[in-house]
Amino acid sequence: MSTNTTAEQDYFIPEPSRWPAVGVAGLFFTVLGFALWMNGVGFGPYSTMIGGAILIYLLFGWFGDVIDESLTNKYNSGVDRSFRQGMFWFITSEVFFFITFFACLYYFRNISLPSLGGEGHLATSNILWEGFKYSWPVVNLPDVTNYTQIIEPMGPGGIPAYNTIILLTSGVTLTWAHWGLKKESQSQLVIGLAMTVALGLFFIALQAYEYFHAYTELGLTLNSGIYGSTFYMLTGFHGFHVTLGTVMLIVILIRSAKGHFSEENHFAFEGVAWYWHFVDVVWLGLYVFVYWL
Amino acid sequence: MSKSKMILAVLASLLLTTLAGTAYADYALNFPEPVAPLTQQMYDLHMLTTKIATIIMVIVIGIVAFVLIKFRKSKGYEADQNFHKSTFGTWSWTLVPIIVLGIDLTIAGSATDALQQVEDYSQKADVTVKVIGSQWKWTYEYMDDDIRIVSNMLPKEEAGDNYLRAVDNPLVLPTGKRIRFLHTASDVLHAWWVPQIVYKKDSIPGYINETWTNIQKEGTYRGQCAEICGTGHAFMPIVVEAVSPEKYEAWKAEKLMVAEAAAAEASSDKTWTKDELYARGEGLYNTNCSGCHQVNGTGMPGVFPGLVGSKIATGDIDAHINIVLNGKAGTAMAAWAAQLNDLELAAVITYERNAWGNNTGDAVQPADLKSARK
Amino acid sequence: MNAVIHETDHHHDHKPTGYKRWLYSTNHKDIGTMYLVFALVMLFIGGAMAMLIRAELYMPGLQIVNPDLYNNLVTDHALIMIFGMVMPAAAGMANWMIPMMIGAPDMALPRMNNMSFWLLPAAAILLLSSLLVQFIPGTGVPVNTGWTIYPPLSVQVGMGMDLLIFSVHLLGISSIMASINIVTTILNMRAPGMTMMKMPLFVWSWFFTGLLLIIVMPVLAGGVTMLLFDRHFGTSFFDAAGGGDPILFQHLFWFFGHPEVYVLLLPSIGVLGLVIPTFSRKPLFGYKPLVYFMGFLFALGLVVWAHHQYTVGMSLAVTTYFMIGTILISIPIGLMIFNFIFTMWRGSITFETPMLFAIAIILMFSFAGVTGVMLAVVPADLQYHDTYFVVAHFHYALIPGAVFGLYAGVFYWLPKWTGHMYDEKLGKIFFWWTTLSFNLTFFPQHFSGLAGMPRRIVDYNIQYIEFNQVSSIGAFAFGLSHLLFLYIIIQTVRGGKEAGAKPWEGAQIGTPGLEWSLPSPPPFHSYTTPPEVK
Ligand code: HEA
Ligand code: HEA
Ligand code: CUA
């Protein structure tokens, strides 16, 4: 990059690209498929599969172009800053996405459920649910007719505790990899990333096992009332983000192995690292508010 | 009357650019006359803010008009390029917000008393009515007496000019008593609103909201459901009949007697003939069920199933009883167990099984319902 | 390699051709044009729905549509006007003007820019199919919920709701991407010497708009996702029997929905910040306070959402907080209004079409604002809520506040965009026609609301007939005026007097921005080297 003498003047404007349109088509067929699928229309699953396939094609294509451009030094420092700022604002919006669900949890626990249980300022509501007493986790629902009964709520020990340790460790290995990058030590970078990926995969596996356990033994399902709903909404979206983050880490790992990054030019690495730390922090929130308190 | 209102409306519209909200004094263009202390307070508050709004608009329009007349290029006016550097230019950014803040606090301050009143639930109520919104009718339960009223919209032929504002069974309330309303709903959100006597609070399924009033004047007060609740949202009017406490007591006594008789009838072990049930069922069907399933039982394809020749209405009796008693979760079909008594349910079901060519010949007995309720 | 591209790019004004120029575009002006054209199309679709609504309400009784179709039209009218018309039009102007105003070669992330746009037609297809699926049997109740899609009603209705939810997801992604792009462009792409405090007000307005969208769109996405789960996967977020609360959805919706109204308003305030100084031949009065108070509005706007829910039963303390917060919003907006008036004060005013619209906005939006403050007063709102008084308030806010601002922008910048002057006489006719018919449409609705007419009803009692007839007649006239608008635009695009680089002489005194240093229409790539900023 530093070889480009006109770096400060020439902001790279890409030639017309088919990828945005491809991306739109992919998203469109995916969500259209979901909508049809949920309503039992036969074409739905196919549409989603088509959309998914297009999106995978898109990722290879678009990122491929960006990697090419990056490797042929088309990006000056201005472009690099745009990428960083773009990533920053993207993570900001993701933060608000998670804040939404934490806020919902707060709302249920401190505002609406107490009313149903006969406290707070809509306490009269309790006459509709005689016998309902509020306590968290809500094991006995106001009316269980349409829901399934929880046998046992989820505790903070065991898998969630291991997962906390795993994710915190992965943050450390990732930072260690970053140091490697700064020292231009390819092996430290690759080993660090590989460990991070492994920890990510391990986390996902444990969480999958936890879900399995919850469904089969604890009676804790999407269908078991508000505790199950919030539990799966928060941990599920988090797990989804971990999965995305792991995929991104794998891409970065491959690129590191190919020696794509240098001390000055490694926005992709940093973007993924920020994302991973963000996912990490969300987990800490989850651990405290979903499993523990 | 109606011509003049039209002309007024047109005039008022055209007047906007010169004077906002001129015609507010006439009740035809304003809230209907409030007849309870709280709605009176709200009305006064509304008049106050309207006046403030009008004054602000007069000021804004006045300044702009002056500017437009005075500072136009066609009159050769040269722009003053240093105006924003004058003392006013330097300080206006504090001046304007301070003035606006002052007006704001005046408005907010004038609202606090009424707000306290709205939220004051400490006083004991003389009458408590639970108001239940359902798609698309209102049910009133007098909490202190065992009275329930189901209130449906009157069809056009009967309601005349009050169509969409008239019901078969109005809510009857005494004047001069503190009345407490508990609002809830059985299916989706609704809002019970009779502007002259009570403001709105949403009816939320599973939760209870409160409002209260104290009606000062006998009369018939009308309102409408004020929260969108689906297909029939336009068709769930509200009528309150406010009567003197004496008349109210008399009405209550009579109502209780009738209810008692009906209950006795329903729980007696009498076996009813098909025709008796059918005849009772027809009326009940037309007030309770025809909103969705239609008077001729054809339903609305894709939305509400037709009952003509339907599997349930011509098949297994127990399945039929079950869906009417318990409804079907997740659909508009509500549970009727709490809304109709055994006799009424038996009658409706019998009617459905024999009307519109559903000639099953079955006569469902109250006793069947009684056992199904367990 | 690098150098070669620049040779071809810069020295000849070469453009890609054919469908690829548009579908694959990475050019901010082309994308801006697509946004604007899309918005125009949606204006007519959403407007046609409004015409159906007003035709149905012309008389009591059910004449044209059934209750479900009516409410579905209301739902889609609102969503199309807001997401399909106002936001894309404002984004189109941002795309066109922001890079030119701050001296940037293009938007910061040009490919993503194109994706933000093309998601809109995809979302529009989903939205329109949510309206159309009701004609296929077996798809359940139509989306008869209003644009606020409150559960439990929205859990009850049929397949259209799922299409709508996914449409909202795509719209959200589109807005977030567009906002990230715009905010990044503003922060990172300014020409040397173009400090933040030298940026035109329009750029500032979009800066805050972008921030608002980045914050609130994910919340809406979260809310509708929960709704989707309640509908299909057995969760109980909005069902009391399972421990949930329908009101929570309203909090999520309005946490998005209230800032959204400032998303609609701010770009148009930004346009006023250019139009008024231009035609007053005088710099903007109090530029700095305007910027700071816009920031204040941004912050305050985020924390007053529950004024849409006074009737849901919040505690006294919470209600009081939201009431005071909401009323305080008159401070930043009041400052804006008065600073615009003071810009005209001692100016040398001429009355071209954009200026006429600007003046109308000052008057009519102030009116919307003061009725807004009336609504903010809780005890009174317990009476106003969900009546036509609210409908009148928000059309006064939306049409003068947002749409007229966009019209002003269109007339102000058409010469720049196309290189041709529009027909001033037709522009003035359009102005008077819309302004009068707009007031005729919506002013009477204040009174039908006060008299007790609830909103979202397909049929009404005859006592409201006069108001509704006047309103419908006004609406048809207002609708027709848009055919003139279309005509003016087409005429200007196809030809007309040469505009020259500086079509408005007043701009040289009032708003001497970078954009006027480029020819009209500007070359495909605006700046080969960053421009000088004085
Ligand atoms: C562009 C869109 C826009 C804008 C800018 C606004 C601006 C405001 N709105 Fe409005 N509003 C809507 C669009 C908008 N609104 C919509 C779409 C709805 C209905 C949604 C639905 O339910 O479907 C709605 C509904 C709505 C409600 C809910 C009503 C109800 O459902 O019961 C309330 C209540 O507080 C409200 C208040 C306000 C206030 C206080 C402002 C303020 O920002 C206004 C501030 C401006 C001024 C005050 C004027 C200028 C100031 C001066 C001239 C200084 C002097 C003034 C004073 C001292 C008062 N609005
Ligand atoms: C930016 C947003 C926006 C805009 C521009 C408009 C524009 C218009 N709106 Fe709308 N409206 C909303 C946002 C908007 N609206 C919202 C948020 C709601 C609440 C929804 C809800 O309750 O959920 C609403 C609800 C709403 C209602 C209340 C419905 C109800 O509660 O039952 C009504 C009724 O009169 C109405 C009317 C109109 C009219 C007549 C126009 C006109 O200005 C439209 C004019 C434009 C055109 C007409 C262009 C098209 C021109 C042609 C098609 C040419 C042909 C012309 C003819 C045949 C005459 N709107
Ligand atoms: Cu019930 Cu609207």
Ligand SMILES: [Cu+2]
């Ligand atoms: Cu608002």
